[in-house]
Amino acid sequence: PDGKTLASASGDNTIKLWNLNTRKEIITLRGHSDSVNSVVFRPDGKTLASASGDNTIKLWNLNTRKEIITLRGHSDSVNSVVFSPDGETLASASRDNTIKLWNLNTRKKITTLTGYSYLVNSIVFSPDGKTLASASADKTILWNLDTPRKEIITLTGHSDSLFSVVFSPDGKTLASASRDK
Known part of the structure; x- marks a missing residue:
């Protein structure tokens, strides 16, 4: 967030932190x-989260550069992690066809969002921070994160797997990327 450090994820099971001014590890x-x-x-x-093919999420303290905790709960590879805007x-x-929400104060799972094939x-x-959008191999779903957490809408239109979704800064537009080109 300070624009000085880049974090990269790798197939060699590591995360690298890079200084963007010097371009050195x-x-x-x-x-x-x-x-x-x-x-x-x-x-x-102050914290970095990482998602892995080992079915876990790790939280890292960026001051000490040490692991804080490993979050377990998925039964297959974790593909993506994202913090809420408030960081809580x-x-x-x-790959287990679910999304999990985690409370960072208690470091416990809040809920599991299902409905994916x-x-x-x-x-x-x-x-x-009130809506979560997902890109799945079968669809895009928007979730209302107020209690109870429920599906708002399933967006269709792509003819193949979706890889990524992103909101515009004002939150009014959602862009999606798919294998259908």
């Missing part, structure tokens, strides 16, 4: 036993 974070599929900074810039919730998307590739919070 700062450190390599090790701890996953399979490929690292996604990394994301918490909005305050982490969402994870998996295939793996979930990508997730993103709306700028106001």
Whole structure:
């Protein structure tokens, strides 16, 4: 978030932190036993989350550069992680056809969002944090995150797997990327 550090995920099971001014590696974070599929900074810039093919999510303290905790709950590879805009919730998307929401204060799972026939590739919070959008191999779903958490709408239109979704900064537009070109 400070624009000075880049985090990269790798198939060699590591995360690298890079200094963007010098373009040199700062450190390599090790701890996953399979490929690292996604990394994301918490909005305050003090924590990094990583998603892995080892079915886990790890939280890393960026001051000490050490692992804080491993979150377990998915039964297959975790493809994507994203922090809510307030940094209090982490969402994870998996090949197990689910999304899980995690409370970062308690470090416990809040809920599991289901309804997918295939793996979930990508997730993103709306700028106001009230909606979560997902890109799956079968569809895009918008979720209302107020209690009870429920599906708002399933968006159709792509003819093949979706890989990524992103909200515009004002939250009024959602863009999706698909294998259908």
